Amino acid sequence: MNAHLEISNLVKKFGGLTATNNMSFDVARGESVGLIGPNGAGKTTVFSLIMGEHRQNSGSISFDGTELTTLPTHQRINRGISRTYQVPRPFSEMDVRGNIRVGLMPNSIWQMLTKRYDPDRELELALSVGFAESDLDKAPSELSMGDLRKLELARTLATNPEMILLDEVFAGLTVGEIAQITDLLQQKREAGMSMVIVSHDLRSLQPLIDRAVAITYGSVVAEGKYDDVIADEAVRSAYLGL
Amino acid sequence: MISKPLLRSLIIWAIFIIGMLLLPKIFALLGFSKGNLRTLIQACYLAIFAMSWDFISGRTGYISFGHPFLVGIGAYTTAILSYRFDVPVMYSIPIAVIVTMIGGTLFFLPALRIKGSYFALVTLAFMELMYQLVQVIRPDLTGGTRGISGIETLTRGAVNGYYLAVSLMLVIAFVLWAILKTRIGTALSAIAMNEESVKGSGLSTTKLKLFAFMVSACVAGIGGAFLAHYNGSIAPRALFDINFLFTIIVAALIGGSSTIIGPMIGAFFLTLLLEKLRPWLPGAERYFVYGGIALLLYMYQPKGLYAIFWQVVDRFRTRRGGQS
Ligand SMILES: Nc1ncnc2c1ncn2[C@@H]1O[C@H](COP(=O)(O)OP(=O)(O)OP(=O)(O)O)[C@@H](O)[C@H]1O
Numbered sequence A: 001m002n003a004h005l006e007i008s009n010l011v012k013k014f015g016g017l018t019a020t021n022n023m024s025f026d027v028a029r030g031e032s033v034g035l036i037g038p039n040g041a042g043k044t045t046v047f048s049l050i051m052g053e054h055r056q057n058s059g060s061i062s063f064d065g066t067e068l069t070t071l072p073t074h075q076r077i078n079r080g081i082s083r084t085y086q087v088p089r090p091f092s093e094m095d096v097r098g099n100i101r102v103g104l105m106p107n108s109i110w111q112m113l114t115k116r117y118d119p120d121r122e123l124e125l126a127l128s129v130g131f132a133e134s135d136l137d138k139a140p141s142e143l144s145m146g147d148l149r150k151l152e153l154a155r156t157l158a159t160n161p162e163m164i165l166l167d168e169v170f171a172g173l174t175v176g177e178i179a180q181i182t183d184l185l186q187q188k189r190e191a192g193m194s195m196v197i198v199s200h201d202l203r204s205l206q207p208l209i210d211r212a213v214a215i216t217y218g219s220v221v222a223e224g225k226y227d228d229v230i231a232d233e234a235v236r237s238a239y240l241g242l
Numbered sequence B: 001m002i003s004k005p006l007l008r009s010l011i012i013w014a015i016f017i018i019g020m021l022l023l024p025k026i027f028a029l030l031g032f033s034k035g036n037l038r039t040l041i042q043a044c045y046l047a048i049f050a051m052s053w054d055f056i057s058g059r060t061g062y063i064s065f066g067h068p069f070l071v072g073i074g075a076y077t078t079a080i081l082s083y084r085f086d087v088p089v090m091y092s093i094p095i096a097v098i099v100t101m102i103g104g105t106l107f108f109l110p111a112l113r114i115k116g117s118y119f120a121l122v123t124l125a126f127m128e129l130m131y132q133l134v135q136v137i138r139p140d141l142t143g144g145t146r147g148i149s150g151i152e153t154l155t156r157g158a159v160n161g162y163y164l165a166v167s168l169m170l171v172i173a174f175v176l177w178a179i180l181k182t183r184i185g186t187a188l189s190a191i192a193m194n195e196e197s198v199k200g201s202g203l204s205t206t207k208l209k210l211f212a213f214m215v216s217a218c219v220a221g222i223g224g225a226f227l228a229h230y231n232g233s234i235a236p237r238a239l240f241d242i243n244f245l246f247t248i249i250v251a252a253l254i255g256g257s258s259t260i261i262g263p264m265i266g267a268f269f270l271t272l273l274l275e276k277l278r279p280w281l282p283g284a285e286r287y288f289v290y291g292g293i294a295l296l297l298y299m300y301q302p303k304g305l306y307a308i309f310w311q312v313v314d315r316f317r318t319r320r321g322g323q324s
């Protein structure tokens, strides 16, 4: 079987620091993978490499059999892969609607000039991630962490991805917000979307994933069923401090 | 159907256009001299340059310190073609605009890699380089340090000159406004707020920035070319000058960056102000004054005169609303 996303031997160095060290793992189509590891393990870095926000020193990233390495970020997104940021990055002077609008834009100057935005699509997307209609003209500065994460998610989903990479989706959320986002992600899973989810909140993560990949110091130390990975010696010592 | 905000914008446009076209009549009634009209013509061209600057810098946040470079390409190209090679103006000006847009792509290259003050400095270097180059490369064409004079003029008399300049300004303003009303406007401002997230939304920021630079260069080229034909001369020392650069930037900033009307208001305000100050401050000290004004205004209302205008209107409205 051909992997949907195939990461092999990724090495990324920031000066003297090796953030990913020969990291390899695959994600099958429709699969949901939990990426876990202690702070500084390289989880966010591998997302940035997959999206082309950083370029790896060596190793390859292929998506549906196409090597992504030389492609700029927007082309990777247009191929169907999209991410959220651990620290939400909204357009600070645009309201929720405006932020979603940018996510929905086609990458074509001509279409931007000639076709109007679609307010219904914007509303639909906002509602789908759990916003209320009255939230649409709120500025990012008025939003809670939970709402900012919803906005990240909305902008990511706006690009119509086949695979999403979610970086700490649950951090800073209330129990209610976690339940809301979990529901949404379960729906997406059922609809066949592939995902890689990074989370320190293992209890929220567990029901959302088919498989776990544990990394420390930029390398995969265990992968497989969630329970097995969590029980793994190396993972316990590095991650759980046991 | 026309939406309410759009209707409001269109009404403002109509009032503004009529006001601009009537300005010479009003000036005549008030007994101003032709000299004042010439000042207004300079203001129109300054407004064009300020709008051009704002299209890049006010929107995407890539601060250009090199706009005189673009203006200069437009001015020199049409001047050399028409004065040295007798090319008719109806060809030399469009060619000048195209050449300026090509120059705009050069200008754009650093924006692929660098941001912020580095970008500003590199564009400043473009301006300096151009100043040096016109003296060294083919001074027989460029006229070296003395520049070119005796360039064919397009209009006779200040009134006609004004109508040409103001029409150019208004058409450019309207086209830019219409462009920025589309999703392009939203995308360009998004670049200023967070370029990474624009990329993360699946958009090529390279393409968007290139578009913004092309439009900006086109406008600067039109302004530069027509200004050369209005003045009938080009003086490189005044053109590739840091004071000229700052006048463009300050006009956009004090009028209201990221709006279309703002740079125009700023250009008129600044030009008239500098003119009024001339009797007292004949030299370059005048530029300190506008530096000071820009600073004060920036502290009070960073969004500029246009925003202050709306503050006043809103205050007036709420007061009246409170009484009734
Ligand atoms: N742009 C950068 N420049 C220099 N070092 C970086 C950069 N980004 C990440 N690093 C370093 O690379 C290592 C991996 O960081 P990364 O953010 O990928 O970890 P993480 O697994 O996402 O951690 P966390 O759980 O804290 O989010 C860290 O030591 C970090 O300091």
Ligand SMILES: [Mg+2]
Residues within 6 Å of the ligand: A043, A044, A045, A086, A167
């Ligand atoms: Mg991280």
